[in-house]
Amino acid sequence: MSDKVYIFDTTLRDGEQVPGCQLNTEEKIQIAKAQEELGVDIIEAGFPISSPGDFNSVVEISKAVTNPIVCGLTRAVEKDIDVAAEALKYAKRPRIHTGIGASDIHIQHKLRSTRDEILERGVRAVKHAKKYVEDVEFYAEDAGRADLEYLARMVEAVIAAGATVVNIPDTTGFNLPWVFGEKIKFLKENVKNIDNAIISVHCHNDLGLATANSIAGVENGARQIEVTMNGIGERAGNTSLEEVVMIMNCHKAMNVHTDIATERIYPMSKLVERLMRMPVQPNKAIVGSNAFSHSSGIHQDGFLKNKENYEIIDPSVVGADTSKIILTARSGRHALKHRMERIGYIYGQEDLNDVYQQFLNMADERKQIEDADLKELAEAFDKVR
């Protein structure tokens, strides 16, 4: 039996913090319902104390969904926790996500405190949250740059105080995958009560390593990954849901699985793109418009012979459109023949050679050749041959 990895979706919290991505409550409910359909295990619905609008959204999302755990973020501050508990009162499965900075940089320059005092505040916050809900997740902010012995002490103390999940964020996206993986392994091996909680990883993408770091975390014992759809989030973003889910789906040797309905990934990506007004880059893994497009002659020829030559995922598995053969001046005869046949023009080898020369002239001029251009080419060719 493979182990389950829980998918904690923070699109509506870390994702929604991005300038320009703000949503109203109706839009957030629409996304939360789609997250439920997608099969995410935990929806981080917001940061209730941050504004009346965020508070209200957490209330309404709690009412709107049934299966996922609904989670509200807090600082390690009693008032934050009281407000989050109030916002979550309609949730069928509520979780409070509280925490505090764990790195010396945060302790000294943000919190202006000491390691011992911060650890004590973390423990107090967990105990306070436990008065309201059974399920309490603790985040050790900037764990990626924290002293490892201190981090282990903090993790042990918050688990002893009742934390059910311990979140180890690489808040600044600084870690290398093998270093981050070693940190998770160290916690697994050195925190006495670690098996009383799930280890979660929450990675940012400042060096483009969020996905690799999250997977390294799972390889070393983490069983929850915090993600956003399309990887949106603070600065360079968060770990992409679609990437980690499909990595675990493609690599059965990892012996882990998620409960994500993969065929809903692409529609979900489009919904988030539209409502958050945050375009997905064309070459984005899994959900970019070029993710299943083939444009060079060599690749097109190989793909048309057997799609496994150049595709590791069938687009239907993630609910995307069928693979595309894009025609440009880099395309070969095989691709031109394929696209011409699809619109009803069948050529023998000699004619194909001739029409291909004219195609190249047109492609140099027009860059990308669509079906209407092919029709024009075919009609002009019919007149002269």
Ligand code: KIV
């Ligand atoms: O990046 C981070 O550390 C966070 C925490 C609040 C979990 O978003």
Ligand code: ZN
């Ligand atoms: Zn974050």
